Amino acid sequence: MTDLFTIHGNKQTPKVRLVCFPYAGGNSSSYQRLAKSLPSWVQLVTLDLPGRGSKAHLLAYTDAEKLVADMLDFYPSNAECPVIFYGHSLGARLAYALASSLYDREAILPDMLIVGASRAPHLSVLHQHYASLDDDAFIARVRQLGDPSSALLDDPQIRNIYLPMLRADFTLVDSFQNQILSALPIQGMAISAEADVAVSSEQSQGWELYFEQFTHYSLANADHLFVDSQLDALSEILRAQCRLLVRNKRRVSG
Numbered sequence: 001m002t003d004l005f006t007i008h009g010n011k012q013t014p015k016v017r018l019v020c021f022p023y024a025g026g027n028s029s030s031y032q033r034l035a036k037s038l039p040s041w042v043q044l045v046t047l048d049l050p051g052r053g054s055k056a057h058l059l060a061y062t063d064a065e066k067l068v069a070d071m072l073d074f075y076p077s078n079a080e081c082p083v084i085f086y087g088h089s090l091g092a093r094l095a096y097a098l099a100s101s102l103y104d105r106e107a108i109l110p111d112m113l114i115v116g117a118s119r120a121p122h123l124s125v126l127h128q129h130y131a132s133l134d135d136d137a138f139i140a141r142v143r144q145l146g147d148p149s150s151a152l153l154d155d156p157q158i159r160n161i162y163l164p165m166l167r168a169d170f171t172l173v174d175s176f177q178n179q180i181l182s183a184l185p186i187q188g189m190a191i192s193a194e195a196d197v198a199v200s201s202e203q204s205q206g207w208e209l210y211f212e213q214f215t216h217y218s219l220a221n222a223d224h225l226f227v228d229s230q231l232d233a234l235s236e237i238l239r240a241q242c243r244l245l246v247r248n249k250r251r252v253s254g
Contacts, residue, residue: 009042020034024090028047034231084238084242087115096184192216197223
């Protein structure tokens, strides 16, 4: 077992910690690009799952319960500054699962949880079980999501490496569907994309049931993987929320 979380940038005195969770088939590279647009006082933390990148030699997770237990063991909690969780697609469920487990343990919760391109948990039964499809059908469905990395599947050698990891991630998605979830006493935000063929605005807004306070934002001219294709727009939203948390902390402490 290796550490699941990687701390980037300011490791000493951050004013806000931003913890990011990847989409199915993704890794921390998108969020490392995001780091360049964040203020120096924001500490970026990424969930780095096995089966990809520098951890390609490790077995990918396929069971949500096991992954959440391991995230709890390795999550670098911090009571010194406000914390925002951001999860994209599969990452949204991972971020919520970790926050929910922290709540059950009466541990320190993030101040805010932002979910991108994700159906509300109670609507996840509408998800078609991609991982059970044959290779051709599975790849076709993945391409429909607009994943640019699906082009890697055109190369037979890369396909042999990438496809098993991608299937493992979608198996992980399926394993979330029978969980019993409840509302968290924190701020929540859902971000949807107008051109997302996998998640509608209404399905995204369904996350309202899972937070004490909730807002919804829709990105124009964006698809399911706007974390890659519309990174500037997402970065603007995240920076704004980081600034608000800092201001609110100042008001409380003052």
